[in-house]
Amino acid sequence: MIETLRFWAIVVLLVGGILFTFVSAVGVIRLPDVYSRAHTASQTDTLGAGLALAAVALALGWQGATIHTVLLLFFVFITNPTAAHAIARAAAETGVKPWTADTDEEVGEK
Amino acid sequence: MTAELLDDIFLATAAIFVLLAIAMLYRAVAGPTTQDRVLAVNVLGTNTVVILALLAAGLGQPWFLDIALIYALLNFLMAVAISKFTVERGGVL
Numbered sequence: 289m290i291e292t293l294r295f296w297a298i299v300v301l302l303v304g305g306i307l308f309t310f311v312s313a314v315g316v317i318r319l320p321d322v323y324s325r326a327h328t329a330s331q332t333d334t335l336g337a338g339l340a341l342a343a344v345a346l347a348l349g350w351q352g353a354t355i356h357t358v359l360l361l362f363f364v365f366i367t368n369p370t371a372a373h374a375i376a377r378a379a380a381e382t383g384v385k386p387w388t389a390d391t392d393e394e395v396g397e398k
Numbered sequence: 399m400t401a402e403l404l405d406d407i408f409l410a411t412a413a414i415f416v417l418l419a420i421a422m423l424y425r426a427v428a429g430p431t432t433q434d435r436v437l438a439v440n441v442l443g444t445n446t447v448v449i450l451a452l453l454a455a456g457l458g459q460p461w462f463l464d465i466a467l468i469y470a471l472l473n474f475l476m477a478v479a480i481s482k483f484t485v486e487r488g489g490v491l
Contacts, residue, residue: 295400302411309445313418316425316441322433325425329441340411340448344455347404353460356467357451363470364444371440371477378481379433 301343308336321387322379330372408456419445443473
């Protein structure tokens with residue numbers, strides 16, 4: 289019983305991770321400028337990685353490797369939005385113009 | 399039987415994550431600004447960390463997680479360092 293529950297919890301977490309990472313990939317490829325891409329990369333990709341790592345931690349059970357997985361999860365949750373923030377701020381300071389409804393092609397050529 | 403099925407599920411998920419990471423290479427090549435490329439490589443690195451963790455669970459090799467931890471650290475350092483050095487007087491963080 290508890291094994292079946294664990295199996296389906298792992299499957300649901302993995303499907304959620306694939307879904308959010310797919311949304312992140314579509315966003316990074318399709319969105320118009322670097323700020324919106326940093327937005328999707330910082331949020332959906334963090335959640336997708338977090339769900340997949342939670343599935344790994346659940347599958348490994350109570351052992352030493354699980355501590356590494358949970359450490360990795362917290363590390364990804366803290367550093368991924370920080371890195372996206374640093375990238376977006378570097379783009380702002382080098383003068384990349386944000387996309388508006390008036391510009392109909394990809395901006396950022398400087 | 400369930401354990402073997404779970405291993406196969408982990409390996410299939412790792413394969414899908416590899417495909418999504420390869421899709422990121424389009425933005426790393428075509429991105430108009432340097433920051434686009436850094437962002438794409440950062441997302442690709444996060445995907446690589448997840449792939450390493452999934453392979454650790456799917457292949458039963460827990461020491462892959464150490465490599466994943468170091469990879470996540472270097473990935474974060476890469477993103478912050480490059481975004482710091484593309485700005486003139488680098489206070490980005």
